[in-house]
Amino acid sequence: MSIYFSGLMAPLDKNNVDTDQIIPKQFLTSTSRDGFDAALFYDWRYLDNGEANPEFILNRPCYQGAQILLTRDNFGCGSSREHAPWALKQYGFEVILAESFADIFFNNCGNNQMLAIALPAQILEDLFVLSEQHDDIHIDVDLENQQLRSNKFAPISFDIRKDVKERLLSGLDFIGVTETLNPQIDAFEAKLAAERPWQ
Numbered sequence: 001m002s003i004y005f006s007g008l009m010a011p012l013d014k015n016n017v018d019t020d021q022i023i024p025k026q027f028l029t030s031t032s033r034d035g036f037d038a039a040l041f042y043d044w045r046y047l048d049n050g051e052a053n054p055e056f057i058l059n060r061p062c063y064q065g066a067q068i069l070l071t072r073d074n075f076g077c078g079s080s081r082e083h084a085p086w087a088l089k090q091y092g093f094e095v096i097l098a099e100s101f102a103d104i105f106f107n108n109c110g111n112n113q114m115l116a117i118a119l120p121a122q123i124l125e126d127l128f129v130l131s132e133q134h135d136d137i138h139i140d141v142d143l144e145n146q147q148l149r150s151n152k153f154a155p156i157s158f159d160i161r162k163d164v165k166e167r168l169l170s171g172l173d174f175i176g177v178t179e180t181l182n183p184q185i186d187a188f189e190a191k192l193a194a195e196r197p198w199q
Helices: 083-091 103-111 121-133 162-170 174-180 182-195
Strands: 005-011 068-070 095-098 115-118 138-142 147-150 153-157
Touching: 005 095, 005 121, 068 121, 083 103, 095 121, 103 115, 103 162, 121 153
Parallel strands: 005 068, 068 095, 095 115
Antiparallel strands: 005 138, 138 147, 147 153
16 A cells, blocks of 8 residues: 555635635745744634634644645635645644645645645534544555555545646656756757757
8 A cells, every 4th residue: 555645634624715714815925935823714723912822623632733624615715826825734734635626726735745635515514523523543545556544444546737746756746747857858959950950
């Protein structure tokens, strides 16, 4: 069995989580890609006085160190800010399970080595029910064979675009993938220069 990732799942039972809820706009002033984890879900994680909100799921002791986020439909909607996947990744999340994702957010996840998996609503509902019964659900993600496995449920198969799967397995982003094609690009440019020297 080829395990791509294994981690603790935390349930965020919300639909239509937009990028401003993932990381509010007041935290987007930095030109660095680092330090966004503290701002993740800021308006939910913290009370008005700045103290941690004990009711928010990620503040519960049992979910400290969670690396798989279970959520609902249309995750990552709203503006196209790449800070949202940066914040999730820096907080420690490697995998997000949802019914659907905003297109730009989905692509940004893959480009930042974070796996976004779309699952049918009923499977998600079953996982949420399980999370109410157990707060220690660990999941093995077999990306090669496209399955989720746990001792709490039967294996769950999932679909993923071939290009995203290959990037995640290779650890390459879009630029890295392009660089693997440098020999073909160089050969094409040399051929073009020979055939059309006037260009």
